[in-house]
Amino acid sequence: MYRPEIRVFDCTIRDGGLMNNHLFDHSFVRDVYKGLSEAGVDYIELGYKNSKELFSPSEYGAWKFCEDEEIRKVTEGIKSSAKISVMVDIGRVNMADIKPASESPVHMVRVASYVKDIDKGIAMANEFHDKGYETTINIMAISKDRGPDLQDALRQIEKESMADVVYIVDSFGYFYQEDIEYLTKLYKGILKTREIGFHGHNNQQLAFGNTIEAIIHGANFLDATIYGIGRAAGNCPMELLLGFLKNPKFDIRPVLDLISRDFVPLREKIEWGYVIPYAIAGMLNEHPRSALALRKTEKKENYRDFYESLTNTGLD
Amino acid sequence: MYRPEIRVFDCTIRDGGLMNNHLFDHSFVRDVYKGLSEAGVDYIELGYKNSKELFSPSEYGAWKFCEDEEIRKVTEGIKSSAKISVMVDIGRVNMADIKPASESPVHMVRVASYVKDIDKGIAMANEFHDKGYETTINIMAISKDRGPDLQDALRQIEKESMADVVYIVDSFGYFYQEDIEYLTKLYKGILKTREIGFHGHNNQQLAFGNTIEAIIHGANFLDATIYGIGRAAGNCPMELLLGFLKNPKFDIRPVLDLISRDFVPLREKIEWGYVIPYAIAGMLNEHPRSALALRKTEKKENYRDFYESLTNTGLD
Structure with a gap:
């Protein structure tokens, strides 16, 4: 599949960090950032932007907070054309801490929202947009909520938000490819001025297949993680996605190196995948x-x- | 997916045995047969029918040869509505050893054939048909051979063979779902009087997704194995397939028991799956x-x- 609009979005540290309280040390994250940059991925998500008033830094690693200076430590001096992303949850960010994009190493902020919270999700994404960030709205757990409320939320996003991308998120790893076809067409039909993204979970070994299905029906922002690391069953494996995409700008080999050296041993300590x-x-x-x-x-x-x-x- | 024509075909012992020279002991195979029978699968393939003149019984287990008396040892006394299958390779069977189906515990014989050997594959399947067995022709490695030769082979099968089912076999775990759609439609278009089957390999975590794709486009014979055991990356996991099929005749729980008790420990000794x-x-x-x-x-x-x-x- 070669389509120039496709963006490969890595969330290894962000979703993988859900399995170890984001306690990845800086040298590990730096290696991951370097390898992914060499592989040519378009976005690298380094964690969540949470307020330290809500989560204790003694319990959680740096990537639960993604402060600008920590991001600089793992990225400075590394040649990269990848953009850096962070994820935010509604109600967990102190907006007073957020610098304008022009003063931050972060390029994109992704807002995770349930359908029922979409008002807050839109408002939050718009705040980040106003500060100069690219933004997405990732609508979570829609396998529980695929009816008229989802369609209303999509219409509201199209009308009221400035988000660049809206994600289909298979939070529970429940969807089969027919569902992905339906949802991608639904999103595209309503969100006529936005890009569509897909974030799968691999509970049923369908994260990669469903990502292909989303691509076929027009999704251009594709989430993946190295060796599929992520919460519980994990995500679409980056190495498979790069093997599928025929765009010569991608190189699978730095990802293979990271798996050999870091992720096979890590899998012995943290359990994710087909369980x-x-x-x-x-x-x-x-x-x-x-x-x-x-x-x-x-x-x-x-x-x-x-x-x-x-x-x-x-x-x- | 509920379609009464669908047949779930287990090949745990046959394809899994490729990883251990078919050295499964009788009590293990009996447990597998019992659990799969309780789960309601339609066919259980217990191994290959090979001549002992070609493979040494000191090196290979009983399921490399599948003699009728060995099959009886692992099936007698177990209530089951499943049919028993064996696989044969061209040139490796001594037809003089083969009893009529009426005298054998075997119901089905599957003939594995490359496109180039299709004359021999058809002749062999017809011989088994004449002895009273249900038969299939499983065309292997077609990811290397999808051109006019494959279409000629399919036309020849439709014209000359008595095989009940013809399989799409993704021997190398190469196909994406577009390929499966294309092939299922191709097979159905030519093989108007036969059922279509699909046998996937899970190299790219697509065996289950591709099986769903084959179902959508009309394949009714679906291969799977417990916990995905099989050569190298293994096959479509039976537990996922049963979770997808909504026919109440299937019960996933005996398969879950087998995984808990036998297949998780076995995976520590034999490597298959996502490697x-x-x-x-x-x-x-x-x-x-x-x-x-x-x-x-x-x-x-x-x-x-x-x-x-x-x-x-x-x-x-």
């Missing part, structure tokens, strides 16, 4: 939190009980 | 043999060198 309780949560359209909790108990491999607890089938 | 050299081989449309060989060396995690060796990009 049956995550697959079960995905196929049942459930948040992975119960599966994540299960994996910390002695019953971690007791899949039948977990399935029955989510479906109430244990008594039949 | 980067298998992914690289898949995206480059290469047989996995070089990746399988690499995994037995000290360079097993040296992905860049492997990629460069397959693409000759090391010198640029």
Whole structure:
């Protein structure tokens, strides 16, 4: 697939950090930034922009806060044409801390919002836009909310927001490719002046296939992570996405190096990927939190009980 | 997806056995057969039917040969509505050993054939048909051979063979869903009197997504294996396929039990699944043999060198 409008968006540190409280050390993040820059990805998301009044820096790593000076430490001196992104959650940012884009190493701010919070999401994205950032609105958990409310939210975004990109987010790893076709067409039909993005989760090994499906139907912003790292089942693997995209500006080899050196050993310490309780949560359209909790108990491999607890089938 | 014509075809022991010379002991195979029968799958493939003159029983397990008496040992006394299948390769069967279907526990014989060998494949499938077996022709490695020769082979099968089912086989785990759409339509257009099957390999985490794609376009015979076990990257995971199919005759829970008890521990001893050299081989449309060989060396995690060796990009 060669389409010049396509943007490859890495969220290795941001989504991967959900599995270790963003406690990646600076040399690791610097290596990741350098490798991804060599690979030619378009955006690199380094974490969340959270207020330190809400989360303790003694518990969470630097990438939970993404202060400008920390970002500079891992990027300065590295040749890169990638833009830097951070993600924000509604109600967790102190806007007084946010400098204008012209004074920050950050290029893009992505606002994560549920359908029900879309008013706040639009307002927040517009604030960042006014400060000079590229912005996106990432509508989360829409597998629970695909009806008229989603369509209203999309119309409101088109009318009221300045966001450059609006994302389809398969938070629970539930969607099959027919769903992605439907949603991409729905988004494109309403959001006539915006780019469409796709962020998959890999519970059912469909994150890559669904990303291809989104591309086919016109999504141009594609999220992926190195070796698929991310919360629970993780995300679309960057190495597969780069293998699919035929644009010669991408080079898979620096990503292969990072996997060999850093991510195969890291997978021994942090669990992400195809793990049956995550697959079960995905196929049942459930948040992975119960599966994540299960994996910390002695019953971690007791899949039948977990399935029955989510479906109430244990008594039949 | 609910379509009564759909048949779920398990090939756990047959394709998984390619990773351990089919050295599964009888109690393991019996457990698998019992669990799959409880899950309601339609066919269970227990291995290959090979001549003992070609492969040594001291080197290979019983499921390399699938003698009727061995099959009876693992199936007798177990309530099951599943049919039993074996696979055959051209030139590796002594037809004099083959009893009529009425005297055998085997219901179906699947003939694996390359496009170039299709004359022999048709003749062999017809011989098994004449002995009373259901038959399929599984056309292998068609990602290397999608041109007029494939279409000629399909026309010849439709005209000359008695095979009930003809399979699309993604031997190298190369195909994206557009390819599956194209091939399923091609097969259906030519093979008007046959069912279409799909057998994926999971090199690029697309075996399940491609199986869904094949279903959408009309394939009714769907191969899968427990926990995705199979050669190299393995196959479409049975648990995901059962989660997708909404037919109430299937029950995912016995498969979850088998994974908990047998397949998670087995994965510690035999490597299959998402391993980067298998992914690289898949995206480059290469047989996995070089990746399988690499995994037995000290360079097993040296992905860049492997990629460069397959693409000759090391010198640029």
